[in-house]
Amino acid sequence: MSSCFQTLSDYGFRSIGYGERLLPKADITLCEQFVLIGSGMIWNIYFAFLALLLGFFFATVLALGKNSNLSLFNAPCRLFIFIFRGSPLFIQFFFAYDLFVLLPRLGFDINLGFLVVTVETRWLTKAWLGALIVLFFNTSAYAGEIFYGALRAVPSQDLESADAFGFTGIKKFRRIIWPTMLRLAWPSYTNEAIFMFHATTLVFFTGFPAWQQKGDAIYYASYFADKTFNPFVPYPIVGFYFILLTLLIIGLFGLINRRLNKHLPTNERKRLRFNKYNLIR
Amino acid sequence: MFSYCVDPKTLEGLMWLSCYVTTAKHMSFYSSFLVVMGLLSLAAPLAMAFGFAGATASRSTFRIIRSLGKGYLAMIRGIPDIVFFLFIPIALDQAFEYLRHKILCSDVTEPIRQGNDFVVCAAAKLPLNTASEWVHDIYGFSLALLAFGFVFGAFAGNVLSGAMAAVPKSQIETGEAYGFSQSQIFRRILIPQMWIYALPGLSNLWMILIKATPLLFLLGIEDIVYWAKELGGIKTGVYEYPHPDWRAWYFGVLMIFYLSLTYLSQSVLDKISTRLSQGQATMAGKAG
Numbered sequence: 001m002s003s004c005f006q007t008l009s010d011y012g013f014r015s016i017g018y019g020e021r022l023l024p025k026a027d028i029t030l031c032e033q034f035v036l037i038g039s040g041m042i043w044n045i046y047f048a049f050l051a052l053l054l055g056f057f058f059a060t061v062l063a064l065g066k067n068s069n070l071s072l073f074n075a076p077c078r079l080f081i082f083i084f085r086g087s088p089l090f091i092q093f094f095f096a097y098d099l100f101v102l103l104p105r106l107g108f109d110i111n112l113g114f115l116v117v118t119v120e121t122r123w124l125t126k127a128w129l130g131a132l133i134v135l136f137f138n139t140s141a142y143a144g145e146i147f148y149g150a151l152r153a154v155p156s157q158d159l160e161s162a163d164a165f166g167f168t169g170i171k172k173f174r175r176i177i178w179p180t181m182l183r184l185a186w187p188s189y190t191n192e193a194i195f196m197f198h199a200t201t202l203v204f205f206t207g208f209p210a211w212q213q214k215g216d217a218i219y220y221a222s223y224f225a226d227k228t229f230n231p232f233v234p235y236p237i238v239g240f241y242f243i244l245l246t247l248l249i250i251g252l253f254g255l256i257n258r259r260l261n262k263h264l265p266t267n268e269r270k271r272l273r274f275n276k277y278n279l280i281r
Numbered sequence: 282m283f284s285y286c287v288d289p290k291t292l293e294g295l296m297w298l299s300c301y302v303t304t305a306k307h308m309s310f311y312s313s314f315l316v317v318m319g320l321l322s323l324a325a326p327l328a329m330a331f332g333f334a335g336a337t338a339s340r341s342t343f344r345i346i347r348s349l350g351k352g353y354l355a356m357i358r359g360i361p362d363i364v365f366f367l368f369i370p371i372a373l374d375q376a377f378e379y380l381r382h383k384i385l386c387s388d389v390t391e392p393i394r395q396g397n398d399f400v401v402c403a404a405a406k407l408p409l410n411t412a413s414e415w416v417h418d419i420y421g422f423s424l425a426l427l428a429f430g431f432v433f434g435a436f437a438g439n440v441l442s443g444a445m446a447a448v449p450k451s452q453i454e455t456g457e458a459y460g461f462s463q464s465q466i467f468r469r470i471l472i473p474q475m476w477i478y479a480l481p482g483l484s485n486l487w488m489i490l491i492k493a494t495p496l497l498f499l500l501g502i503e504d505i506v507y508w509a510k511e512l513g514g515i516k517t518g519v520y521e522y523p524h525p526d527w528r529a530w531y532f533g534v535l536m537i538f539y540l541s542l543t544y545l546s547q548s549v550l551d552k553i554s555t556r557l558s559q560g561q562a563t564m565a566g567k568a569g
Contacts, residue, residue: 087540
């Protein structure tokens with residue numbers, strides 16, 4: 001047991017570059033598989049969390065743009081959603097990586113007041129930024145379509161009431177349209193969030209290199225499957241971690257769902273469940 | 282391909298390009314698009330069969346079958362599909378070889394798992410070492426196909442079980458009132474009536490399936506992604522057709538291919554949905 005604690009301190013943060021440098025090669029223990037694959041989950045959570053957080057806001061913008069009557073806003077938003085929803089994420093990763101590689105290597109100084117950061121274009125070829133951007137655009141497009149559908153479904157009475165109470169512009173949007181849109185979209189958006197976490201497993205199978213063997217959960221799982229020639233241990237471990245993560249997301253989004261439905265009479269509230277028969281992806 | 286392509290070093294412009302895009306390797310690239318189409322046309326019915334079995338099992342009156350079916354439908358919600366794509370082909374391969382080893386080489390007493398090795402006798406290997414190249418290709422493709430069928434079967438099973446649950450109870454009760462047996466109700470009422478509820482979900486699933494086809498690359502199949510990487514990479518002067526890094530162009534072509542495929546599918550599916558909605562007691566049906 002104490003050796004497992006040793007493994008934990010050696011490999012617990014291996015995926016982000018702390019601890020033992022060499023990966024286990026021979027006599028791979030169950031503990032090592034559990035710890036390293038768990039360490040890789042840091043990347044999956046990093047990608048999905050940031051992409052969803054940033055994508056949430058961009059998706060709102062896209063939904064409003066697609067709903068706009070002005071073709072100046074409407075056309076680019078439609079095109080963006082079409083491109084990212086109409087092509088496979090796997091190809092998007094390859095395409096983006098190969099585009100980023102072609103960019104000239106430049107550095108820009110950004111003055112933050114207390115600190116000068118040099119932003120370099122070669123960061124785009126690294127997974128932490130390049131893959132994050134692709135995932136961010138991808139989830140924005142899917143969530144944008146979900147939000148757009150919900151926006152179209154906001155009851156007209158709500159809007160009329162808002163007009164009657166003298167709500168206009170930003171205030172009408174923030175107080176009336178946006179909360180209802182979110183409430184209607186929330187079950188589908190929960191699915192999107194779950195699938196975004198699952199989609200992060202693709203990152204290190206595309207062009208983006210896992211530098212110094214710093215990879216995500218499935219990167220280490222396939223490493224172990226290759227080394228031990230036994231797929232029956234590492235892949236179920238990944239499955240176990242992802243089931244835990246999925247339950248966590250459903251729990252978390254369920255809490256938000258409760259808040260969004262708080263004002264409704266109890267018999268109209270809907271419990272959040274995995275949307276069974278219409279997956280939008 | 283063309284007669285003037287004998288010495289590409291002397292060619293320029295369009296003539297060079299016309300020779301470049303008709304090399305033998307490019308022909309393999311073009312035929313790999315057929316592999317994608319083949320996978321789509323085989324995986325869709327297979328997934329429907331898996332899904333139908335899963336959905337039916339999850340409604341079974343036997344507890345063991347029911348929980349097996351429910352487990353199958355539920356696992357896809359928690360576990361990323363890529364895990365299955367990586368796991369199923371190698372797991373199936375080892376399972377087949379293990380069984381054949383037990384049957385064909387029962388006299389061998391050494392364990393199959395020796396440390397980090399998986400050792401079966403030569404006769405149990407799949408495909409046999411002596412088999413020709415295309416047997417290996419077909420075997421690899423079949424394993425990939427089974428993985429797609431299994432994963433998308435679970436998705437389809439969720440859609441179908443949802444659709445079965447959506448068929449109005451009164452229709453089932455009408456069947457019972459007329460003295461139908463349970464299997465008659467299943468065959469004559471539940472199955473014909475569920476399709477309209479299943480259609481939106483199945484349409485989405487078709488789109489997801491299209492967008493999952495490049496994952497063939499992960500399974501070691503020489504598909505369009507493999508060829509795009511292969512052909513697009515930098516070709517130095519030792520090659521017949523030297524060029525810089527053109528991978529972005531090749532993947533751009535793949536993007537366009539998939540965008541047109543999904544666009545076409547969407548417009549066909551929209552038409553089917555309009556057609557099927559006619560005469561249904563729904564908003565879409567009444568509007569038409």
